[in-house]
Amino acid sequence: MDAPESTRTPTPSRWHIPTLLVIALLVHGWIIANTEVAARDSIGFIRYAMQFDQPPPDPADPNRQLTRLEIIRRAEHPPGYPLMVWLMSIPVRAIAGGPTPENMVLATQLVSALAGILLILPMYRLVQRMFDSTAAFRAVAIFQCLPVPAEITSDGLSDGLYLLAVVSALAFAAGSFREQSSAPLLGAGICTGLAYLVRPEGVLLMAAIGGMLIAAVFLRQITWKLWIRRMVLLGIGAASIALPYIALIGKLTNKATGSVLVRTLQGEDARPTWHMDTPTSFRDTITKQPIAAWWTQGFDNSEGRILWAVQVLIGETSKSAHYVPFALGVIGIVVLLPRWRRDPVMLMPLILGGLNAALLIFMGSRIGYISERHTLWLATLMVIFAAGYLPTFAQWLTRWPTSPRSFTAMGYAQTLTILILISGIPGWIKPLHANRKAHHIAGHWLAANTDPHSERIFDPFCWADYYAGRVFQEGWIRLDDSTPLYVIVEPKNLTPHSRLPALDQAKDMIRSGKPVFHWPENVPLEQSRVAIYRVVPVQRPGTASR
Template structure:
């Protein structure tokens, strides 16, 4: 169908609605997502360390006066906590909402309950993510491609595990997934309202992670191209661009005004394009202060080492690091299949503006990751999950093409038919991903929780606690509303340490570890608890030392 706009013919697609086959596919996707995330949530010994900060923010948002007041004695309110937090408020607010719901059905103590709320907020958002990921694939390709894209992303090990932990990824991907879905819809069925709604969704994704604003680059680039090339009337293109911008600003500007800058995240410091003029941007060592960022990098990441990588180009290192982490996030096979689809669908890419949106977003995200990796000195597989979600769309679109190519090469495959072969390839991809994806999470760190619960029954406000790993002090109730603290003068000192002879996995951000190790070696230090409790002390995983009178 076409309509006359500004004296020119503009193609407008007939509106498509959901039918029975769509609901059936969505139901299957939801069942798989609920089962996979439910399994991991139920088999998590300890959430990621970052979850403690988000859970603390959620508690402070609800009960802001429980946190230490300002230096002038004025108690803090919720806006104060939002203004001071290093993280945007979107995910902590979701954690708070889930925690409120949990209280009516759970008798867990607060430290346990709010961390479970952090996991559930993340996992529930990841389950809802099947809707926009399915619809993106359905709009760009077919129902089956949308189903394959959503299913594949739900079972890949890295996306599944980080969206089942107490991290922001599930809520962030849901917000960006909705924004991308609306962007694809807007460029295919253009209108002021469609672009305004896309902008609002993009602003919402910014309230979860600041890089969410990058989603606007996809539809904005398409609008500018359509206007400049006169494929759309220029006045119409201008109106759509303004609508997109207004939608973004409506949601994002109030938060920016509250904090007085673009973001409170430490990484935001490195978005300054000028940087430290004494250090070349893409050559030699890290900028001033970046080494601290390296020691604070997430686990499962690539980070620059000034000694090991001295003399190397940071730009080249950044490209290699991003490639490695993106490959791991996509389980190694998704990106080759996605690139195959791009080559095979080059004619469709030339005429489909929805695919242009995805292409622009892939390019912008890669550029941002390489830039920040070079500036900050690390990149994690967590940072690449949006790329993986986009790659799954292209990979799913390539499955029928790969099936057809295999049919031309192998007569037995040809007899099966393209649909059965493509379905078999999808089943093989899912089956290869699930064994690792469904492994219990962090079982080796259960002892930190047990140590915290033991300390909670022995420590007083007059005692100090040194916990380099942060989990025990959380379960001891010491850091629910503030970060690590100790009284000016302590009667006893409790120190939590892992057994150096037992491998518990790598750690990051442990600046207190040297001090804890020093205290544990003092003459008056003694082990008062170890875990597991039923093993000899020398074979324990976690030790609690006490310094002070018996």
Template sequence: MIRYNMQPVSLSSGAVAEVGGRLEMTAVRPLLKGKDYAALAVLLLIAIAVHLWLIHHTAVPARDSLGYARIALNLSDPQAGWQGAERRSRIEVIRTAEQPPGYPLVIWCVEKTLRGVSGGSLAERALQAAQYANGVAAVLCVIPLYLLGRMLFGFWVAAVGTLLFQVLPVPAHVTSDGVSEGLYLLFMSIALAAGVWGVRRPTVGRFLISGGAIGAAYLVRPEGVLLVLPLSLIILGTWRGRPLAYRLGWVAALTVGVAAFGLPYMLLIGKLTNKPTGKHLTNPFDDQLPPIWRGQPLSQGLGRHHGVCLWAEWWNPQQNDQSRRSLWAMQAVGKEMLKSLHYAVALLALLGVACQYRRLQWGEPGTLLLLAVASLYLGLLVYLAMRIGYVSERHTLLVTGLGCLFAATSLPALGRWLSIAPAIRHLVIWPHLMPTGLASMLVVTALPQTLQPLHAHREGHKHAGLWLAGQLHDQDWLVDPFCWAEWYAGRTLYRTTEYRGRPQRTWVVVEEGKVSPHSRLPQWEQAQELARHGQAVYQWPPQADADQPRVVVYRVDDARLVQRILAGGPR
């Protein structure tokens, strides 16, 4: 097979050979060979093993998973829990939901699949479906991330970089939890792989694929649409020798792909996003501070619980009141990136970027695109921290994936330096195996933390909820700042609770013993006050000592006391 090529040809060394206007016949060589398929098979098996282990060793999923699962259950049955006069459609559920529909739709499909094989309650099955949806997407992410590394850096770097991303603790934990990051990363990695393929050998079809993946990522997390900006700039800037009409056509193909998936949702909701933080991020000139900057939790009021991320850097008005927002934001993003890249890999990623100076000097478009994307999203994280007052490890995973690839590129150079370093060169027996040995050390040192069960210290909330499911009456109130017990008790499967009137009995869920502080949780202080006036009726673990972490359920029978505390705060 031959191809008539009238464009620059990317060489494996990173150099670009100008073909000019003459016809060149080049053999079409497949990107993947036999060893690539073997590496992909091994990487997929490792990813499956890691995610299955973590999913089946999860005490309770993250609180954010409750919101996603609730939307999925409303999509499954729009009338369940609905209190309106008219029938509600699935389109109305999507229009009013606070999260984009991509991930809840996948959860709904997975939950339908689990109905015939899972013996748990609906509450358990929905959260299990959220974890499986996230985990399967994270496993599939192996393929585009490997292709991305293979196109730019070769076989070894692609395999090691992809392996690191699957076994580092933060990426493995987040993509095994009940949150949307696995699906988001799958679409973003497809968009990047197709985008790199396109900027190196541009065609309309490749940019359509990249745009379509960006649109799908936007339906999972709204910030995915920002990938259009660096990709468009690379297209327009890299191929300046080509007619402007060609470059504009490629950008148009990218835009059409994005619009095909994302525009219907934008038109349905009439704005970029329904997320509660969206109005603060999309209006930088709004001087009204979000609740966290005022020292308040994200949401307040009885029953109006929204997920609060478990892994994050929070602004503390009492401790940080003398600090500038921008300085705190950069420090917070730096801390989260270090944790997400497991510290040593973060340093190797910076070294890997430095090792690409020749590619950058030559203007290799694929490498430029990755660095532009990483810079853009790091800037977005700093802006998020400045505007909202928190930044989470979850938000760093796209940059973490790219960092793993760059870290892998540094290992051969580091191995060569260690092989000739005067102090240790005599200890190196096989210099050519040094890069593989360094990669193995990174994996081995990460695995013990990676394979730790998720949220093991929160297991009592699930047991408390299942116990409460058999105790609650219709006129009872349940005060649960953590949200898990009320979910497992069946109270918040389709909507959050809003209690009116006077309770028959009130049940309160608190954590006692050596537990982490919960100043960000709505109703945490009220729950503590109610517990002091109530009677302990259940705890998990049953035999926990007074100083051991445990979940305790209290019952309060004084309805007036409950109303007074919940209305006016603790006395």
């Protein structure tokens, strides 16, 4: 049986990890300190996390509070990220003074940033086992400084925590192969289960790691007997974490996209998620609107939808990987083909990338949208192969006719790395979601000028409602449809999904309302970024009170 190419993991330079930690702390610390609002999806995670602390009344029996297990069973999202937000919020609230909107946003960001910083360790080890310590340092440094990954892993989103679990699982699996030991596969399985508890597509790790082991069998690097032993360890680790949640909810996932996938596999058609019928509840109206690229050319054009999904996936991934690393990564995958065809460790992340891309294309063509945050692993993959290919590319540059003779391949590689790092600074140095400042201000106006016990808020965008503190009162204050309603709109239609049903509802509502606030206040109402209308009363069929 042939031995793997390398059974020894090189020792990292002593300054690599400390330097990477300093870079990560500076980038994530800066972004958190310069955040205007968190991503809108963070509001749903905060709502979920706060229910762990103060379970809401049972809608069927208001005199009884839901248990935490019931909250998890009913929730659309897996509990991994909201649970970590709740745990992080405990010290944040103790230090900063209670569950304010700003404090809970900080808790979501700290969880993501901590995951983004801890990502340094498994990502370094993974790339080190694929290439070498220098490539590992370059890959991690570049990834930490790319604008989109830096923002996503500093925002109130689950993607940073998910990526930490994914890369940790791959690093354990790579270590098992390089060190010729089965024990790390148990760790890979546990991390796979943890990834699933954050995002259901974590189950793809089983296929990626299993594919690596099958490739090793066909390359005569391990036996089928050893493959079975390692797959059993992987499965035990994953099942120990994932099965309790699956048993609790009675299926693989509660997420709407998962239901779309199941219905599609059963031969049913799926409509884009943003194209909803009248929502069944007020909360559904304001929480199920994705910020992403979406298909709008009709539901029956299946070929067009697939082509659109492929184009958007490439575009979003190239943007997430900041273009130059994306191009270098694609070239690197092609140029390094002879190497990864005989090295299962290098093949493993490519299998996961292929599965992830196929899932995104399939789901994008079925439900009509793809977001750049969904491409985070693909961007990571491009950065890894860009770092691995960079020495070869630098060597090619030295042979260029106009290349200075004094410039070595190492000099080119270092210069390119520094230029990529510098190019990312303008992206992540700007305030996070600064274009949503108007909604933040509107929320504070609502908090100061409305009464949650007698007045409702209809906010299709969610931010003003959140910063008014209404999320913390849901389930505890019940109002009927005769109470005054404050409706938030963007007069200039700045939000790119103006065709969504909730926004159309808001526009219909304000026809019978009176404007009471707009921002900026020194411009005419029609020129403002956000306006608030007071409507009394309004009847909205199919909606519930808040």
